[in-house]
Amino acid sequence: MVRGWAVVGGAIFIIGQQTLDGGPDDRGVVGLLTSPFWWTVPTGLLLIGLVGFGFALLAWRMTTYAVGEETVHLRRGVVFKQQRHARLDRLQAVDVRQPLVARLFGLSELKLEVAGGSDSGIAIGYLRDADANELRNELLARAAGLKSTVVAPALPGPDAVADAQAPQERHLAAPEAPAQPVLEVPMGRLIASLLRTSVTIFFVLFIAALVATVVVTGTPQIVFAVIAPFIGIGGYLFNRFSTEFAFRIAISADGIRLRHGLLETRAQTIPPGRVQAVAITQSLLWRSRDWWRVEVNVAGYGSDGGSGTTNVLLPVGTRDEALTVLSLVLPDLGSDNPRAVLDAGLTGDSRTAGPFTGSPRNAVWVDPVGWRRQGYAVTGRALLLRSGRLRRALAVVPHERTQSLGIAAGPVQRRLGVASFEVHSTPGPVSPAVHHLAAADAAELLEEQSARARTARAHAGPERWMEDPR
Known part of the structure; x- marks a missing residue:
């Protein structure tokens, strides 16, 4: 149905x-x-x-699935048969989706995101709500390294022959890990944040221009000619509101839990250590309220995650709330004064004192607006890259999550002796980079960050985060 x-x-x-x-x-x-x-x-x-x-x-x-100790299997297809396997030790996130129609029938879709190429996840749907939540808990427990408890039922009677029929084994369902609420985004703030976007301003101007054109020309048929962009812009704003509605964040032993959605509700669970990069951004229209948005890269989600908000940890929040959400991903920044480092990354520039190394003065010729905001800082646990004058951005990449590094310099940059430093992450909304550094600083950062990444990966915990590494 x-x-x-x-x-x-x-x-x-x-x-x-x-x-x-x-x-x-x-x-x-x-x-x-x-x-x-x-x-x-x-x-x-x-x-x-x-x-x-x-x-x-x-x-x-034609759709069946099976869950083993190490792997989840899915078989489906009517015309073309398809079999998929997902290793639990590569599990990046587990989502429980409830589209509007599915919610009416009490059904949910369970989606497993694993580290791999595009479309590497497995979607099991639709299940009863209770079954989907029970399966999610079981998969998270197995991915964490907890072994399932197996109970063999007693034989049917005292005179039964043991080898007449092997007893069925029954796996006890893993209990749901208790969650501690962290914060919830108020609906009033969400609406106000959407009104303070360039898309909304453009949408209002578009409607005003359309009404004026109809009044002046007296031809209402113009509305039918521009109905497509009207629906597109309005649909984008409604989709943002619908998917970020009632956004709640909680923390538990099995990871960060997110729940949100108006028409389609989504319950996400991101296990510990699965976030590859974090970006805290602020648009110009949000600056007077000191509101920030937090987005992440998670292997398997891609740039959009299918719904537009799976990469969002906080759609809009105060500075303190944004830093609280960051602490869920990276509890220890590896700095004696982490708040000072983060404040310098969010609102500082080359004219303010701080731990950031910025661009040289001659970078003004290639970036006259934002060159003072370009800079990087290194802590014991992460690399921080700041950028943006009109749209402020701070990218945080844990050392062990560094995929690869690169330096790029165009002909004008080479003439000025500057270069851009890039951290290559998994696909997603976060593109960690700092532009127009002094060429010597970029080369030194490349060498040192490579060494830090190797050392951090060597000391990283097991993929199964509750498993004894011995």
């Missing part, structure tokens, strides 16, 4: 679009609905619905 409605909804959308394209005249679908052949539209929808629900039924019948 959940998957079949997607086909019917798509058909209704196409018919609705054709109706709008018909405009105020009796053309297209509008003309068809007023003709003697009006019955063809509901009949077509009925046939499409039968095909959609029939194919969804076959897909459901």
Whole structure:
């Protein structure tokens, strides 16, 4: 039922679009609905619905999954068979999704994100809500290195022969790890933050210009010509509000837990040590309120994660809240005064004292606006890169999560003796880089950061974070 409605909804959308394209005249679908052949539209929808629900039924019948001590297996496919395997020691995150229709039936989809290439995750759906949560707890426990408790039921009677039939083994479900709430984003702040975005301002100006054009020209048909961008901008704003609605953060033994969503609710669990990079950003319109946004790179999520918010740890929050969320990812920054280091990265520049090494003065020729904000700092646990004058940004990369490093310098940069330093992370919204450093500083940072990354990886804990490394 959940998957079949997607086909019917798509058909209704196409018919609705054709109706709008018909405009105020009796053309297209509008003309068809007023003709003697009006019955063809509901009949077509009925046939499409039968095909959609029939194919969804076959897909459901052909989908099976199994969970082992080391691996999760998924088999599905009607026309093309597909078998997928996910190693639990490579588990990066576990999400429980509840689309609107699935929520009406009490169903959820469990999605496992693993370290790998694009589309490397496994989606098991749809399950009953209780079964999905129980399976999530079991997978997180196994990924952490906890062994399942196995109980062999007693034989049916005292005279039963032991080898007549081997008893079935029963795995006890892993209990859900208790979670400690950290913070919740108020709805009023979320709405205010969306109003203070360049997209909203452009949307308001777009509507004002459209209304003025219709009034001056007296041709309301113009609305049909610009309906696509109108829906696109409005849809983007509504999607941001819907997916970031009721955003809650909690911490537990199995990782960082996020829950959010209006139409589609999503419960995410990011196990310890799975975050590859963190970015704390602030737009110009948020500066008067000192609001910040926190995004992360997680292997397997990619740049968008499928919903647009799986990479978001905090959609909007105060500075203290943003730093609190950062501490969930990196509890120990490896500095005697971490708050001073982070404040310098968030709002400081080359004119303020601090631990950051910035760009030389001649960088003004290639970056006249933001050259003073460019800089880097190194602590015992992470590399911090700051940038942006109008849109402030601070990227934090734990040393052990460094994938690779690079230096880039164009012809103008080489002439000025500057270069850009880049930290290559997994795909995601965070692109750690600091531009227009002195060439000698960039080369020294490249060599030293390579050594720090090797040392940190050698002393990193096991992938199964609750497993005894001995």
